[in-house]
Amino acid sequence: MAGTSPPPPPPHFLSSPLPRPPLPLPPLAFPLPLPQSPTSKFPSHLQPSFDASASQLLPHLSSILLSLSLSHRRVVLLHDSSMSFANSAASPKIESFSFHTSSAISNLFFLGKFELCHATLISCFGEEFLEWVWQQRRIPIAVKGRIFNTCRSIEGEFLNQLSSEPAWKGQRIFAIGPLNPILADRGRSDERCLKWLDRQPVASVVYVSFGTTATMTREQEREIAAGLEGSGERFIWVRREADRCNIFETEEEDEEEEDSALAELEERVNGKIMVVRGWAPQLEILAHPSTGGFLSHCGWNSCMEAMSNGVPILAWPMHSDQPTNTVLVTKILKMGMVVKEWSDKDEVVTAATVKEVVMKLMVGDEGREVRKKAREVGESLRAAVVDGGSSKEDFDAFVNYICRP
Known part of the structure; x- marks a missing residue:
């Protein structure tokens, strides 16, 4: 039709193909390992890589934006x-x-x-x-x-x-x-830990994971293991190499000793625990009806995934926004308990403390109220996305x- 303006071009997403090569990012040297006893648990060793990638990405990104x-x-x-x-x-x-x-x-x-x-x-x-x-x-x-x-x-x-x-x-x-999927009909992955969860009673398992940037000393790992065992509760513990202070540690004897200790622990408790070495399907674990608690560093993604599934949190903040998230979860929403106060961030949490707080959540009267609050928060988050x-x-x-x- 004469005089009709052409339709505007469709939206273009940077994730879709561009009429140019992808954003160039030259290889960067991997950061040095963390020291054995870091003064801060914040992953500052990653900062140089972040700085370099950002500075090298900027001119190319600006060019694409101006072109669009x-x-x-x-x-x-x-x-x-x-x-x-x-x-x-x-x-x-x-x-x-x-x-x-x-x-x-x-x-x-x-x-x-x-x-x-x-x-x-x-x-x-x-x-x-x-x-x-x-x-x-x-x-x-x-x-x-x-x-x-x-x-x-x-x-x-x-x-x-x-x-x-x-x-x-x-x-x-x-x-x-929450941006994590909570309503879609997700297919169950064929993970061993999920099959193990299928065999456990409802809300009986404590999921233990400290995210992707946390570090733990060997001493602290041993205290956690002893505390979890002493609680008598079922648990899934995601244990990664990067959880340790030195991610490049290669002392085979120490590694074999740790693996042997965990194997003995699994044998002693006769099927009540599952140790996952490496990656674990966290969202599916938290959404599983057998999961009744989450021992967490309180990273925001982990908090949102737990809250949207109505899972109470045992808060162990390490760095970044985690101390404030802990306040939100435990003091304001009252759907969690503190394992380690920020004022004690440099102290080792004893096995006795781990045992006490796990039992308080899973079997105590205070824990009953916390679990109720967690369910209410989960309902409110699920209602928010419909x-x-x-x-x-x-x-x-x-x-x-x-x-x-």
Whole structure:
């Protein structure tokens, strides 16, 4: 029809094929191993690799964004909150949104708006990472909004407080979590640990995992093992090489001794434990009806996965946002218990303490209330992602906003 404008080009995603080679990223030397007795459990040894990759990625990313802005009326850039350098491409067509993989309460702590007893930014994050953050803040960027992997039913108060912060004035906040799948009909993987869970009573197993960046001394590992055994409860323990302070340790005799000790432990308790060496299907474990508790470092992804499945948390914070997440889980939502206070972060947790807190959660009166709260939190998170739920509404609002005429 004469005079009709051509339709706008379809949206283009950086994950789809581009008419150019992929973003080049030269190989980087693997970081040095952690010291045997680190003064901080924050994985600062990874920072140089992060710095190098970011600086080498920037010019290529800027080139792609500017190229897309020439052929599209709007380019929406969604970047991790610690990657604000990605928004340095200068074009009025580029709209940037910061994606926060951490909790809202931890962002308030970072802004100095939430006090955490015995905790400072340096003690939680380390000097190297904080220096990186201050560098990022010096980059002049215009962020249209911020997306959180959280839910208003558990962090509405803190999201509202962030909205009123002068530094975030005019920025829209969308809380669209939990992002982990909780409603889809997922196929069961053929993992040995899941088959083992199938044979256990409902809510009888404690899942033990400390994430991908935690470190444990051999002494601490032994105390955990003794405490779990002493509790008499069933448990799945995910034990990785990287859990130790020195990920490159090659002392075969020590390794054989540890493996032998775990094998003897499994034999002594006669099928009541499962030790997983390496990767484990965490989401499926937490969603399993036999799982009744989660001994965790309180990383935000782990917290959200546990909360969305109604699993109570035994909190053992190591670094980063984990101390603030612990406060949210144990003091505010009351769906968890503290194993290790942040003020004692440099101390070894004894077997007696591990035993006591596990038994308190699994069989005590206090644990009964905590388990009830966890179920209620799980129900609220699952309700948030269906039609009429707050996270579904925020997600729809975000899509409508970036697709506006």
